[in-house]
Amino acid sequence: MLMKKYCCEFCFLLILLISFPAHAAGKNEISLGLFPYVSSTQLVQFHSPLKNYLSKVLGLEVNLVTAPDFMSFVERTRQGDYDIILTAPHLGRLAEKQYKYKRLAMTGHRVEGLFLVKKDSDINTLDDLKGKTVMVAQRISVIYQMVVQTLADKGLVDGKNISIIETKTHNNALYAPLRDEADASVTGVLLWHTLGEDYKDKLKVIAYTNSVPGFVVLSHPRISVVRQRKLKKALLDFGKTSEGKFYFENTGLKEFLPISDKTMRELDPYTRIFTAK
Structure with a gap:
């Protein structure tokens, strides 16, 4: 009842x-x-x-x-x-x-983005993302903006040597590698904090963005x-x-x-x- x-x-x-x-x-x-x-x-x-x-x-x-x-x-x-x-x-x-x-x-x-790939992926660093796809939440999000800057610092530019796929929420981005929707994804530390261990065990963090309040x-x-x-x-x-x-x-x-x-x-x-x- x-x-x-x-x-x-x-x-x-x-x-x-x-x-x-x-x-x-x-x-x-x-x-x-x-x-x-x-x-x-x-x-x-x-x-x-x-x-x-x-x-x-x-x-x-x-x-x-x-x-x-x-x-x-x-x-x-x-x-x-x-x-x-x-x-x-x-x-x-x-x-x-x-x-x-x-x-x-x-x-x-602090708001901070994590770059995620499958646990068994051969992608281990940001440099390995060249020619790959990365799913990130909407363009106006602060995490999207930090991702663009983080990639640019490594010489990676959307539409040139990497493809950024825009999605509706950080939650959507989180699961993208596991669903084979992208080679990598970026989500916030908040969602990583609440993610169950069974999912965390299937993913690995390869890099972080900078952080903001x-x-x-x-x-x-x-x-x-x-x-x-x-x-x-x-x-x-x-x-x-x-x-x-x-x-x-x-x-x-x-x-x-x-x-x-x-x-x-x-x-x-x-x-x-x-x-x-």
């Missing part, structure tokens, strides 16, 4: 996550927009503890919402569809500079200063709770920390894909 109740609640959350209409939050509810770095099912699994904690602290219903792809998430952020966003670092910087979102907290992990949490400017302060305190205190300890261990996000000006400036180069003329 308990399992049936849990499944019903999970399915309801999943439907809400992918179908919640823009600007639908009422006085007694607030929307938390989640960057779609994994499937909707995984977003619910990973972030329900945060949703429940914030609901309890704020005394409001917190609705998890997302978008079908990275660019749609950027557009919905611009339109103000979300009251709060938990997003990729460069998209958070974009939201702050272009759409006036307000800083709340950042995660303690972790996910950021911001609020839409319509949220009152009082509520922003309450949200910021709740996020920074989350790691002290049993729910928070479980959440950070399960997701690999480590903790919530204050966001500094230095951190945000570090992300500026990765926002130029949106602002360059």
